Amino acid sequence: MTFPPSNVHALNRLNVENRVHSIRKRAWRGLEKSNALLDVDIALQINPSGVYDVVYPRNKPVEIGELVQLVSAGAALPVRLRSEENPLIRLGKPLAQHYARQTSIERASDGLVGSGWVTAVVEAPGLDCTIPEWMRGEKVERTHIQLASHDTSVPGGGNLRIHVLWGGRRTTGDRTLIRALRIHILRLHSIYELLRFLASGASTRSGFPYSAVPGEKGFDNLQNTLLECARIVNKPDAIGGLPLPDVLNTAFFSRQFADRDLPQMFGQTLNAMRPKVIKAVNTLIEKEARRFENNVATFVTDTDRQKLNIQPNEQSAFESWVQNLAEAYKHAVEETEAWRLLWNDDGTHREEKICQVAADSMWRSSCETADVDMSREVDTGRGPVDFKFSHGWANRVLLEVKYIKSSKFYSGTEKQLPQYLKSERISFGIYLAIGFTDEDFKPHQRKRVQESCAKLSDDAGVRIIPVFVDARKSTKKSASTL
Structure with missing residues (x-):
């Protein structure tokens, strides 16, 4: 050589x-x-x-x-x-x-x-x-x-x-x-x-x-x-x-x-x-x-911890609390090095299960502090749901992790989460919508997700919202951009 x-x-x-x-x-x-x-x-x-x-x-x-x-x-x-x-x-x-x-x-x-x-x-x-x-x-x-x-x-x-x-x-x-x-x-x-x-x-x-x-x-x-x-x-x-x-x-x-x-x-x-x-x-x-x-737990910022360091005793407050959990995950992926958890070394993104494991690890401490029960892959009678959050019987929320580009995302939006909510008699659900490419975040794609969630909310008498997570490598800070 x-x-x-x-x-x-x-x-x-x-x-x-x-x-x-x-x-x-x-x-x-x-x-x-x-x-x-x-x-x-x-x-x-x-x-x-x-x-x-x-x-x-x-x-x-x-x-x-x-x-x-x-x-x-x-x-x-x-x-x-x-x-x-x-x-x-x-x-x-x-x-x-x-x-x-x-x-x-x-x-x-x-x-x-x-x-x-x-x-x-x-x-x-x-x-x-x-x-x-x-x-x-x-x-x-x-x-x-x-x-x-x-x-x-x-x-x-x-x-x-x-x-x-x-x-x-x-x-x-x-x-x-x-x-x-x-x-x-x-x-x-x-x-x-x-x-x-x-x-x-x-x-x-x-x-x-x-x-x-x-x-x-x-x-x-x-x-x-x-x-x-x-x-x-x-x-x-x-x-x-x-x-x-x-x-x-x-x-x-x-x-x-x-x-x-x-x-x-x-x-x-x-x-x-x-x-x-x-x-x-x-x-x-x-x-x-x-x-x-x-x-993974270290990616939760002090500001996010303060928002989550409460015990939500009413359904509306509990819905906001779980939404803050999703927003903490979004902030970690978009503003810290947590995005690396979602990518393989060969340049391909990792499977949904890894994103779920990362979310579980990131949220567990906050749930314990707020006395919130977080259960993963709970069988609702219609199949397993990714996350179920509960604070007593009255305060409950379901959350699904989905990749935007997945064909299953839209079939899931139209069938899966609403059925979960109905079978559990829960009124609020969140889609953690993760994207890895520029195509995922084009205006028509975001609009499609938002309109699907809004229509389902009206048809089923529940409230379903998307929280978009930008996991693109191209949007992250690096030596070449600072």
Whole structure:
């Protein structure tokens, strides 16, 4: 693998604000007790143009956004692998193919390398940094080190997830810890992708060294890989005795390593595994569920909490209270990073069930404070409704989560929610109408939803209102728009 000088010179000419000065390659990293490949470590030194010997710390604080832009430019650097050239961000499959040819007796396929996000970790010990509003940052507990994370696009196409580790001191201890944290974060990213690959079922197809059949050699490979992945993520003191929940929450705020669907995806295969493998996977699922719920709850703003921190004792007040819940969800998705919860890494939006889980986690604390019972997927006799809210018998509201573009949305608007309201003798319902594309929010589309709800309200003698949630990526704040 080489970086031809002509490519480096061309990159420097195109990116007048940045210059690539040196490139360092590291060895392949493997997952212990497993035949799974984790990552390739390529380090670039990228400085602002005209500054060949950058001395850190600088005399003034550096905005993390500056480093993000530098790394984004470097990710577009063309790299030559034998006779092929690829942008650095797209090098995954060629490297996997090369690795398989050189190391695998079975000539394993490169299908493990999917179309997820490429990850870069910036080590910046001694840097005095400021975090812009569009990035998420946390201080690593019991250290002087901080971690900021952000998703960005790469010139020429591609997506890059960037993490920056920095500290105000220039001690050897801080530099060592930052390097260890960088390796751990990269390993966690690899495990995240690997777990999804294993659970997809593709790993047990012909060409891969895994098997879902107990007794076959590949079944032991699958068990060992799962066990090691779960142990690394579950370990509370992975780096220098430091507790790492804050590292997980910053680097993987909107991502879960495992959810409750994981056992279903593995089917009976998981039940046939060794008890310690089953225990490790179940522990991972439970811990990730708690982490997800706690993270989602933080998106509710203090202003929204104040509106919800009351006990609504009349139906009209209760209807307004539940509507405020829906508006809090809308605000979180449209004005904070909560929108990331609704998107997959491959650029597709997630299924309705994930939106319901996020809403449940966001609303549960407010419901407990206000002594409101929130039930999910309650069977009303006409089928399950997404959410039922009640404060005593007299004060009740139903809420359905629907994607605007779904064909089921309009059939549901005309049949489903009104039938739920009638069967439960409830007078008020809400559609949480979530859209992901520009088409979803064109005037004719919004009008169609609003008119459908108004007509049904008149025909059925109930009140149904839509609350629109704009989950489009294109409307969110980013480094390029600030």
